[in-house]
Amino acid sequence: MLSLWLNVITGGVLIGLVYGLVALGLTIIFGVMRVVNFAHGEMVVFGIYIGYWTVRIWDVPIVLAAVIAAVVMFVFGYLLETLVVKRFVNRPHHYQFIVFIGLSLLFSGVLLMSFGPDPRPTASQLSFQTVSVGPLTLDWARIQAAATAGLLIAALGAYLKYSAFGRSLRGAANNRLGGLVVGLNIPRVYAVTFGIGAACAGVAGALISPLFDAQPYLAVDFTLLAFVTVIVGGLGSFGGALLGGLTIGVAEAIAALMFTPSMKTALPYALLIIILIFRPRGFFGAKDI
Amino acid sequence: MSNAYVISLLTIVLLFTFMGQSWNLMLGIGGQLSIGHALFVGIGAYAVAILNIKYGLTPWIGLLLGAVIAGFVGAVLAWLSFRFEVRGIYFALLTIAAAEFARIMFGGWNYVGGMQGLFYQAPSATMDLGMLRGDARFYYFVALALAAIGVAGTELISRSYWGYVWRAMRDDDEAARALGVRTFRHKVLVVSISAATAAVGGGVLGLVQGAIFPDSIMGMAISVDVLIGPVVGGLGTAFGPLVGSMAAIPLHHAMGALGDSLGLPGLNSVAYGAVLILVVWFLPDGIWPAIVRLYGAIQLPARGRISQLRKVEE
Numbered sequence: 001m002l003s004l005w006l007n008v009i010t011g012g013v014l015i016g017l018v019y020g021l022v023a024l025g026l027t028i029i030f031g032v033m034r035v036v037n038f039a040h041g042e043m044v045v046f047g048i049y050i051g052y053w054t055v056r057i058w059d060v061p062i063v064l065a066a067v068i069a070a071v072v073m074f075v076f077g078y079l080l081e082t083l084v085v086k087r088f089v090n091r092p093h094h095y096q097f098i099v100f101i102g103l104s105l106l107f108s109g110v111l112l113m114s115f116g117p118d119p120r121p122t123a124s125q126l127s128f129q130t131v132s133v134g135p136l137t138l139d140w141a142r143i144q145a146a147a148t149a150g151l152l153i154a155a156l157g158a159y160l161k162y163s164a165f166g167r168s169l170r171g172a173a174n175n176r177l178g179g180l181v182v183g184l185n186i187p188r189v190y191a192v193t194f195g196i197g198a199a200c201a202g203v204a205g206a207l208i209s210p211l212f213d214a215q216p217y218l219a220v221d222f223t224l225l226a227f228v229t230v231i232v233g234g235l236g237s238f239g240g241a242l243l244g245g246l247t248i249g250v251a252e253a254i255a256a257l258m259f260t261p262s263m264k265t266a267l268p269y270a271l272l273i274i275i276l277i278f279r280p281r282g283f284f285g286a287k288d289i
Numbered sequence: 290m291s292n293a294y295v296i297s298l299l300t301i302v303l304l305f306t307f308m309g310q311s312w313n314l315m316l317g318i319g320g321q322l323s324i325g326h327a328l329f330v331g332i333g334a335y336a337v338a339i340l341n342i343k344y345g346l347t348p349w350i351g352l353l354l355g356a357v358i359a360g361f362v363g364a365v366l367a368w369l370s371f372r373f374e375v376r377g378i379y380f381a382l383l384t385i386a387a388a389e390f391a392r393i394m395f396g397g398w399n400y401v402g403g404m405q406g407l408f409y410q411a412p413s414a415t416m417d418l419g420m421l422r423g424d425a426r427f428y429y430f431v432a433l434a435l436a437a438i439g440v441a442g443t444e445l446i447s448r449s450y451w452g453y454v455w456r457a458m459r460d461d462d463e464a465a466r467a468l469g470v471r472t473f474r475h476k477v478l479v480v481s482i483s484a485a486t487a488a489v490g491g492g493v494l495g496l497v498q499g500a501i502f503p504d505s506i507m508g509m510a511i512s513v514d515v516l517i518g519p520v521v522g523g524l525g526t527a528f529g530p531l532v533g534s535m536a537a538i539p540l541h542h543a544m545g546a547l548g549d550s551l552g553l554p555g556l557n558s559v560a561y562g563a564v565l566i567l568v569v570w571f572l573p574d575g576i577w578p579a580i581v582r583l584y585g586a587i588q589l590p591a592r593g594r595i596s597q598l599r600k601v602e603e
Binding site for chain 1: 316322324369370373375377378379381382383385386387389390393394397509513516520548553554555556557558559560561562563564565566569570573
């Protein structure tokens with residue numbers, strides 16, 4: 001019994017790291033640009049399809065698929081920002097939300113048109129390999145996804161903290177006008193930020209492609225999951241995204257053990273409602289928006 | 290295109306005009322963004338369906354009860370949120386979370402039919418206003434009446450004391466408070482009224498569709514259907530939701546049919562998304578104000594163009 005619980009909770013922590021990466025993408029975009037990317041789930045699903053196709057066609061290891069997803073989604077995010085999102089950055093929130101709802105519908109429609117509604121399993125050997133550590137039996141796909149996600153989160157954190165670009169990004173986030181005055185190239189910072197956010201979502205998608213069958217309808221769930229995660233941790237906070245991811249991962253895993261499957265999917269929303277009401281800015285939330 | 294198809298499509302357009310008005314009241318006039326209106330629509334639909342299908346009661350009671358429950362749920366949601374300073378996009382996220390939570394709960398609740406949903410008896414040929422039963426043409430007139438009430442109601446509220454108060458708090462919460470408006474109370478009120486009217490629309494929508502399922506009546510798609518009319522047509526205006534629904538919903542259906550015949554599911558979704566983006570991009574006030582400006586004959590009442598609002602949270 002104890003080992004069952006240990007297994008479940010460890011599994012939750014592992015998937016929670018990937019959720020953290022998804023949430024990080026959303027939080028970086030929000031922290032810098034103050035827009036809420038309602039199409040974030042579609043970007044995760046793009047990542048899942050990239051994972052599916054690269055493994056299908058070239059039979060590459062999932063980590064390499066994640067690298068490909070990172071590059072593709074960064075370019076996608078960069079272009080999307082320069083072509084569309086840029087025009088709505090300084091508009092009232094409800095306009096931004098509506099534009100992103102539009103983008104989300106557009107992307108999920110394109111996914112449906114391109115790949116149809118049927119789920120596509122990434123038949124990777126990884127899905128069936130397990131590793132035993134003491135009382136724990138873990139599947140290799142989850143370990144690999146979590147390790148890659150954890151490394152990426154750490155690397156991104158270090159990059160944003162110590163690099164010149166990280167400084168300008170934080171500058172743009174703190175004070176846009178001040179950044180412009182000291183000569184920051186704000187439009188470029190925004191485009192790169194959006195690219196990084198999309199890449200986080202894409203990589204997370206590729207990493208979990210052995211666990212979730214690629215399917216267009218998954219997008220809404222991932223968008224809402226990312227919102228829940230980010231709000232539990234605090235919108236705009238780096239550490240909050242990670243903590244939120246772990247919380248949701250573990251909570252979902254425990255719920256899967258204790259409740260019926262339908263109740264399991266309701267749990268994150270219940271958590272979000274409670275957190276929003278009693279601690280609206282989350283664990284580490286920014287002061288105001 | 291058969292006659293029956295046109296009538297059923299127009300019925301849907303008019304019903305979403307009415308529900309769009311309720312959403313319009315909340316954001317366009319009250320300044321509170323909801324992306325979870327499906328919650329209230331669903332509550333209304335379930336109230337009517339349960340009372341009618343399980344207990345044989347007239348839908349009139351269901352509509353009333355649904356409106357009361359939804360109004361109460363809206364008031365509680367708004368009270369909790371605004372009490373604890375959950376505003377702007379956080380409030381919008383809360384509405385989505387509440388709607389999704391309710392959808393999943395209704396799906397797992399056997400008393401209300403769970404995922405298998407609830408079915409009305411086949412529509413009768415004889416019209417019965419007392420039981421709100423009739424053929425497609427009957428429901429068309431019901432929807433027409435509702436849409437007319439919605440447009441007139443928005444216009445009346447806009448010109449009423451409450452309308453001025455709500456627009457004042459939409460435009461500048463602090464200034465309104467400084468003038469002695471109890472904005473907290475009014476925000477709860479506007480959310481509650483909007484929720485109650487959305488539930489009435491939902492109750493009739495369920496009757497028209499003949500069956501309700503949690504995923505179809507409480508899903509995100511309903512929330513998008515509700516907001517697309519006012520956004521496309523013109524936020525905060527009385528005719529906007531009508532014009533917007535007329536433009537967007539038939540397009541959605543036509544694209545859905547085209548997509549099915551081409552074997553391209555998702556074409557309707559692409560069309561919806563493109564319409565939303567293009568409207569906000571090129572006609573941020575919506576179609577109706579653009580028409581009014583183009584022809585210049587009708588003077589819009591002084592109500593401030595919502596696209597020119599300063600960012601609410603700054």
